[in-house]
Amino acid sequence: MIKKFMPYITKYKKAMYLGAFCAGLEAIFELLIPLVMSYIVDVGIQNKDIAYTIKLGIFMILLALIALALGIGAARFSAVAGQGFGAELRKAEFYKIQEYSFKNIEKFSTSSLITRLTGDVNIMQMSVTIGMRLLVRAPIMLICALILAISINAKLALVFTVSIPVLLICVYFILSKARSSFTYLQEKIDGMNITVQENLIGIRVVKSFVRQNLEKKKFKKSNEELKEAAERAFGLVVLNMPIMQLVMFSTIIAILWFGGNMVYFGTFQVGKLTSFITYVSQILMSLMMLSMIFMMLSRSIASANRIIEVLEEEPDIVDHKEHHGYQVENGDVVFDHVSFKYEEDSEEYNLQNINLNIKSGQTVGIIGATGSGKTTLVQLIPRLYDVTEGSIYVGGHDVREYDLKTLRDAVAMVLQKNTLFSGTIQENLKWGNENATDEEIEAASKIACADEFINRLPDGYDTMLEQGGSNVSGGQKQRLTLARAILKNPKVLILDDSTSAVDTATDAKIRQALREDLKDTTKIIIAQRISSISDADQIVVLEEGKISAIGTHEELMKTSEIYQDVYQSQQKGVDFDA
Numbered sequence: 001m002i003k004k005f006m007p008y009i010t011k012y013k014k015a016m017y018l019g020a021f022c023a024g025l026e027a028i029f030e031l032l033i034p035l036v037m038s039y040i041v042d043v044g045i046q047n048k049d050i051a052y053t054i055k056l057g058i059f060m061i062l063l064a065l066i067a068l069a070l071g072i073g074a075a076r077f078s079a080v081a082g083q084g085f086g087a088e089l090r091k092a093e094f095y096k097i098q099e100y101s102f103k104n105i106e107k108f109s110t111s112s113l114i115t116r117l118t119g120d121v122n123i124m125q126m127s128v129t130i131g132m133r134l135l136v137r138a139p140i141m142l143i144c145a146l147i148l149a150i151s152i153n154a155k156l157a158l159v160f161t162v163s164i165p166v167l168l169i170c171v172y173f174i175l176s177k178a179r180s181s182f183t184y185l186q187e188k189i190d191g192m193n194i195t196v197q198e199n200l201i202g203i204r205v206v207k208s209f210v211r212q213n214l215e216k217k218k219f220k221k222s223n224e225e226l227k228e229a230a231e232r233a234f235g236l237v238v239l240n241m242p243i244m245q246l247v248m249f250s251t252i253i254a255i256l257w258f259g260g261n262m263v264y265f266g267t268f269q270v271g272k273l274t275s276f277i278t279y280v281s282q283i284l285m286s287l288m289m290l291s292m293i294f295m296m297l298s299r300s301i302a303s304a305n306r307i308i309e310v311l312e313e314e315p316d317i318v319d320h321k322e323h324h325g326y327q328v329e330n331g332d333v334v335f336d337h338v339s340f341k342y343e344e345d346s347e348e349y350n351l352q353n354i355n356l357n358i359k360s361g362q363t364v365g366i367i368g369a370t371g372s373g374k375t376t377l378v379q380l381i382p383r384l385y386d387v388t389e390g391s392i393y394v395g396g397h398d399v400r401e402y403d404l405k406t407l408r409d410a411v412a413m414v415l416q417k418n419t420l421f422s423g424t425i426q427e428n429l430k431w432g433n434e435n436a437t438d439e440e441i442e443a444a445s446k447i448a449c450a451d452e453f454i455n456r457l458p459d460g461y462d463t464m465l466e467q468g469g470s471n472v473s474g475g476q477k478q479r480l481t482l483a484r485a486i487l488k489n490p491k492v493l494i495l496d497d498s499t500s501a502v503d504t505a506t507d508a509k510i511r512q513a514l515r516e517d518l519k520d521t522t523k524i525i526i527a528q529r530i531s532s533i534s535d536a537d538q539i540v541v542l543e544e545g546k547i548s549a550i551g552t553h554e555e556l557m558k559t560s561e562i563y564q565d566v567y568q569s570q571q572k573g574v575d576f577d578a
């Protein structure tokens with residue numbers, strides 16, 4: 001596992017080594033202090049030699065100051081290494097996520113990805129910042145203090161044969177329990193984030209449906225679960241401290257008892273006993289540090305595994321192995337015996353045996369009940385998902401033979417739930433084509449009937465949009481996302497119910513502009529209203545993932561019962577789904 005993380009710390013290796021070096025030296029200087037102290041007591045004070053006492057006292061202060069400086073150095077360097085490591089990890093995860101397909105993202109869920117990119121990275125970075133320093137300091141301190149204590153009085157050091165094993169058994173017990181609790185804790189943090197994220201993204205719906213109380217209940221549940229998971233994990237961890245202290249104080253009492261007796265019978269000196277006790281605390285402290293490191297490591301392992309999962313996830317939609325360098329020549333779209341299912345192991349297909357032949361420049365309408373597979377069908381064209389069976393051809397080539405960028409530049413899709421980003425209207429439109437001139441932007445906005453309202457805004461194209469485009473209306477947002485797609489000058493333009501919030505008159509105006517101004521572009525329009533697609537060259541009627549009928553409006557009015565029903569119901573002003 002460590003090997004997998006090495007590339008992300010390479011840049012900060014120098015800081016890491018310097019931090020480790022300072023931490024090691026700091027421990028050595030701290031070990032020398034009790035030794036000097038024993039000479040002050042046993043030689044200086046015993047012989048009432050003030051000059052000797054002052055000289056060694058100054059030396060001791062000097063040692064303490066050097067240890068302090070080294071401690072600051074160790075903390076500074078390990079912070080640089082830890083923060084740098086965290087930044088590299090976040091970058092690697094974020095870049096990897098950009099390669100993910102929808103399927104990859106759905107596997108983790110957005111909230112879990114956010115936790116893995118923030119909380120889990122923080123835990124890893126803390127382990128480097130604090131853990132690395134302790135990892136160097138604790139073993140040096142433990143071994144040296146043990147040697148020094150044995151050299152002072154080997155008989156008295158026998159006390160450790162009882163206290164150290166007791167400590168090790170306790171720590172082992174706590175750690176073995178804590179490990180699974182930490183994985184569980186991270187899962188609960190994911191759960192909590194899902195609740196908060198969903199609430200904030202849908203805050204308008206929550207308020208309009210007055211769902212606050214239900215949302216509070218949902219939040220309370222995930223908050224309670226998180227609290228319980230944290231109590232379970234940290235409840236074990238906090239046991240560490242009292243157990244350590246119990247063992248430490250019992251050891252010190254035993255040493256005072258046996259050592260005091262030795263001093264009483266003149267076989268041991270007071271100064272030596274004092275420094276022996278200091279070494280005892282250092283030994284037990286370093287054991288405590290080691291147990292803290294293991295505790296931290298077991299939490300980091302849970303986080304590290306979650307980060308590795310993100311980094312090692314294979315994007316399931318990638319560029320073709322052979323680079324053909326194909327360009328999308330025209331907007332021909334062919335579905336050849338296409339079947340598709342979202343879940344590989346699911347028995348049922350979401351689309352079954354779809355055969356379609358669309359000529360470049362045609363307008364194709366797609367209609368069907370909710371859940372019949374309309375969105376699923378069009379998402380396969382720009383490879384947002386890959387077909388399970390069959391093939392889709394765009395411009396004469398299988399979509400899987402194009403570079404993803406080439407394909408997606410040629411196939412513009414206005415999604416059902418489209419997003420605008422914080423920035424000006426112009427910046428948002430330029431997502432379609434970053435080199436677009438003002439004239440091109442205005443022309444695209446005109447086709448999408450967005451120019452009317454943009455020109456009415458005081459700042460026009462420089463109007464600032466808030467996150468998600470929350471300061472424009474639903475219909476305005478749809479027109480902006482349509483203009484953004486038109487600016488791409490695509491060979492295939494897919495509109496997934498993208499004018500549903502636009503009034504019928506504007507909808508008709510948009511369709512007319514698309515027909516007249518984008519003659520060579522294939523237009524695939526998913527609509528609920530028959531009026532939106534009645535003038536299309538072909539209309540596809542979908543039913544439960546299968547094509548039920550294809551034809552023009554006139555043909556379908558004669559041949560397709562479903563189409564007739566929809567038409568009749570809409571004539572009466574009843575919604576398609578009703």
Ligand SMILES: Nc1ncnc2c1ncn2[C@@H]1O[C@H](COP(=O)(O)OP(=O)(O)OP(=O)(O)O)[C@@H](O)[C@H]1O
Nearest residue numbers: 106342343350368369370371372373374375376377
């Ligand atoms: N990401 C997904 N994972 C699993 N199943 C999905 C996913 N998206 C859609 N489905 C399922 O696939 C089927 C077709 O969904 P699709 O969104 O294509 O329908 P639609 O005709 O576009 O519906 P609507 O008119 O409501 O947009 C539905 O049964 C739906 O539950």
